[in-house]
């Protein structure tokens with residue numbers, strides 16, 4: 001649905017050109033929710049604005065629904081943009097217009113007949129749950145409600161793609177959840193492709209199917225959300241995930257382990273981090289390896305969470321047993337899809 005080929009974006013700056021995007025290649029499938037995450041200044045806004053050519057890239061090709069947008073003339077580009085809706089962090093509503101009139105604006109600009117506008121806006125307000133507030137002004141509604149208006153307005157022209165530029169960043173966690181739920185509902189009900197830019201891993205975890213991590217203008221990692229969460233490869237990804245799933249053991253646990261190691265040198269065993277995801281976590285893997293390999297296993301720390309209904313998590317375990325038995329247990333766990341890492345330094 002969306003293909004970005006070798007996208008570069010350079011801005012002029014006081015100390016010379018700023019290379020905001022440096023050779024981005026991305027393929028986003030029709031009907032998926034694709035998240036792009038990165039730290040401040042990584043290039044997220046530049047990237048999302050390239051998709052509808054709000055920013056024309058300095059180099060590279062943007063294809064949406066089979067058409068090369070960079071090659072279109074102005075009227076064709078205007079028409080193509082009707083296929084791409086956008087929602088913004090600060091909602092960008094017109095304060096002098098009512099909720100109804102804000103949603104109606106893109107239809108008015110497109111020359112839609114008033115009777116059709118009314119029917120369409122009524123439907124959209126119903127969809128986002130704001131029919132009762134139609135005559136209020138933006139200043140008279142909450143942030144979450146403003147974003148619902150933003151979403152309704154973005155859907156007015158019946159787009160195939162919705163771009164979301166930090167749409168929940170100004171909202172509290174509860175409101176964020178309800179807006180993400182609405183985006184998921186729209187994605188499911190209308191098959192809308194959604195590209196979601198965020199600096200919050202929580203947002204990716206809650207709603208995205210796949211994710212790309214952007215760092216200094218480059219995509220450093222991408223994949224299915226559950227894979228990226230359980231097997232992060234890049235340091236930036238690991239630090240972003242650490243905000244919701246700690247990658248390191250807490251200091252209090254480390255203190256306990258150091259004490260254990262000091263007092264029981266003969267039985268040091270191994271300290272392992274086991275990361276698991278999806279179906280594997282339903283199987284009694286740990287009791288299996290304890291029995292099969294005659295191990296003594298102590299869970300020191302653990303966290304189990306959920307991504308779109310699929311459990312995932314990480315456990316820190318201290319295992320003792322004969323060397324070959326330990327190696328056998330590690331191989332068995334790896335064979336069952338568990339990511340096993342030895343925690344070398346405590």
Ligand SMILES: Nc1ncnc2c1ncn2[C@@H]1O[C@H](COP(=O)(O)OP(=O)(O)OP(=O)(O)O)[C@@H](O)[C@H]1O
Pocket residue numbers: 011012013018019020038039040041042043044045046047199
């Ligand atoms: N119009 C511009 N002119 C000059 N430099 C720009 C412009 N827009 C962005 N930049 C620079 O390009 C880089 C990427 O910016 P961008 O806004 O795309 O990042 P971001 O990941 O969206 O950051 P944030 O989360 O803080 O909004 C930054 O170094 C930024 O300062």
